[in-house]
Amino acid sequence: MEESEESEELSEVKEESEELSEVKEEIEELSEVKEEIEELSEVEEEREELSEVKEESEELSEVKEESEELSEVEEEHHVKPGGKPLSCSKTKQTFLKKRRTKKSFTCTQCGKSLTTKHGLDAHMMIHTGEKPFSCDQCGNSFSQSAHLKEHMKIHTGEKPFTCHQCGKTFLRSSDLKRHLRVHMKEKPHSCSVCGKSFSMLQSLHTHEKTHTGVREYMCFECEKTFTTANYLKQHERIHTGEKPYKCSHCDKRFSCPGHLRSHERIHTGEKPHTCDQCGKSFTTKRSLERHMRIHTGEKPFSCDQCGKSFTTKRSLERHMRIHTVEKPFSCDQCGKTFLRSSALKSHLTVHTKEKPHSCSVCGKSFSLLLYLHTHEKTHTGVREYMCFECEKTFTTADGLKLHQRIHTGEKPYKCSHCDKIFSQSSSLKTHERIHSREKPHTCDQCGKSFSFKTNLKQHMKIHAVEKPHHLSLRSQTTRKHLEGEDRENASDPESAE
Template sequence: MKDCPCDMAKNPFSQKVNRKLHTYAHAGIKNHRCATCGKAFFRKGDLKCDICGKAFTQNGHFKQHMDIHAGVKTHNCGICGKAFSHKVNFKRHMDKHAGNKDHKCDICGKAFTQKSYLKKHTAWHVGDKNHKCDICGNTFTCKGGLKKHRDIHAGIKNHKCDTCGKALSRKSDLKQHMDMHAGKKDHECDICGKAFSQSGHLKQHMDIHAGVKNYKCDICGKAFTQKGYLKKHTARHAGDKNHKCDICGSTFTCKGGLKKHMDIHAGVKNHICDICGKAFFHKVTLKLHMNTHAGIKDYKCDICGKSFSQKVHLKYHMDAHAGVKNEKCDICGKAFIQKVYLEHHMDMHAGNKYHKCDICGNTFMWKVSLKQHINIHAGVKNHECDVCGKVFTHRSNLKCHMDIHVGGKDHKCDICGKAFTRKDKLKTHINSHTG
């Protein structure tokens, strides 16, 4: 029987203690203070949850809390179907659909649907980062931010992409990832016009323009604009090649390197030269090729002074000086300085002649041979004898001609001993012996 009415609201109470607490509520008396945060309450939390230990002062709040543990969600959104345990959470959710943003920031004017969001936003303005990570020391403005950050350390990735299956730690990261799939690039560079799907990627790109390289290698001292580039670089020092090609067995330090390598197997050449139309597998190879058109030759031989547009070409040239020939033919045993020369040589064994003359139809194994042949049709003779002034289309013909002047007869007949200045003359002579 409720015989203890309230003098102010005339509400009856079954117990005198409840009437007293109710009176305290009217008077604003809060005698019970939290030792952790200092927040004050009307009554001591005598309603304690047996599952998590959380205490409540009001029976209604305790009941709502128990609904969370039981998974009871009685408040359903008629627009998106999302369900909530508490009415207040449901109301906040509906404000989002309605676009109600009643909580406005006094500093920047940005508005929010919830007061708690505004509080977190204001903390960001004033730089209050009271929540610190025990693992890496990073600080955050709100407890929720720290909790999400800890998921990264724990390797928890609850947000999965429906398109490619990639899992991410944060919902915001998934949203940005989905923008990438959609081709959405809202973040544009004011200097070069390049656009990005994520603001973080634009910031990293701007560091390139500014020449900012904050990530330095402890081993060799080389600096990078992005942490990812430094990580790949360090993997090279360590010799970590965890990405293996299933076709040829080649290993790579990063996933991107393996992907580019797979393009070679697939014959994909996406990087095309605007001047000559030649296509390349890699962007860096195209860039080096463009140096050839521009006449840029930064790599000079210390022995003979010859310059090259690419470092690898200088290396091959130095191998020629040293007599290094690591590329050997399995059929005839002939060795070459470069792999490309061996490949051309193998075409000779196979009888492959891919280069055809449009004028007479003659085919050649090498592009340079076709070019020399075209000079015959055009009457071009760039190779002149310094002794007699005779001109030749091919350098090899001039070389044979010079043997006449010096009297060198290096090509000798094994049958009769007669010697000749040129190999083709010896061949003709041999035919006379054999008929």
């Protein structure tokens, strides 16, 4: 009988040890989960998500404690000589009972259970929106002291995490981890819809929302929606005027860290984005992408009026003014309007008559440095722009561009009054005076006005015939001014547009 009882006890012990090994496996799985959550905590930058991750980490530490307790239980219930081990079911019940008693603090809002009152109080701030920890530098508030401590590094300029490959420093370990992928060029996460690859899983999830159209974060000020809480937070700073990121070199402030990073490169001279075709470097990734279109020939922005394509959106917007006849730049002295700010700048020299830039060879003066550089090519004989149709050469790219319209027949400038079209904006401007009856060129001798400068110059000869040897000072000034304006227009690359 005793032998049969012993054999039964041994079989029970065997069953218990098998169940305990299963518990061990569960603990190993939980430790793997812990590692995954620790990695996620580095990726997540938002305060709310960080607090949730922190709570999960606390729960995992509790699980660890529980696993230690389990191992103690396991040791206690090994077969001892002369002792009878507890059954497996009793062991489990005791362990689970302890576990339930520990998690006695439950959130009334979402039902989440926490082990300590302090943990519950910290969790409740997510629901109440309470942020008791304030920055004395910018007034920004946080729900946890750890978040405030990390935020203060922005003001102190502390960047404790350094890249061992290029020496660049970072505020957070997650930022360094992201940066290291620049060197590795590893993008293991691909979008199943469009095939675009990402270095981080979180970035892929954010991208996938562009296909699904899910934009669950809404601004209560203007009702604009966003795909992530971080984008919403950055947008809200437009309404609040908050700019928490200060440049460590000057007093300029920014609403998001990306703008601060780009700005600081002005001080450091850093240009991390390099073209693999020609080796030219850029401060921002967007600038490199725009530059690459020179090599690829890509022109994604097309005019819906004439079909002409452009490499940048800004170039298309500028071109569209030709069709809309929009001239947003106005001269405050005479009211004349212009298509571009550069054209207005050139025009203002007519009023100031200032010509500070002089040619070192012939002494001729110019109102803009660009005109001087264009003029100097007449002395050097440099004409680096060549037409591939007829091999004619030009000193400026604009001169070549205008010439090529002879071969292509392109006439992008259309009269707003009739159907006549022109290859140059100056020709359109001159033509439109027929409709407007504008006469901007006035004789200072008799007050007669003309639509075209050539007509005024022709008219000035009448006064010269009448008084060939007694031309007035005003008449001489007018003639010299007209001749000077002609010379500048000939060398001005903007005059043709």
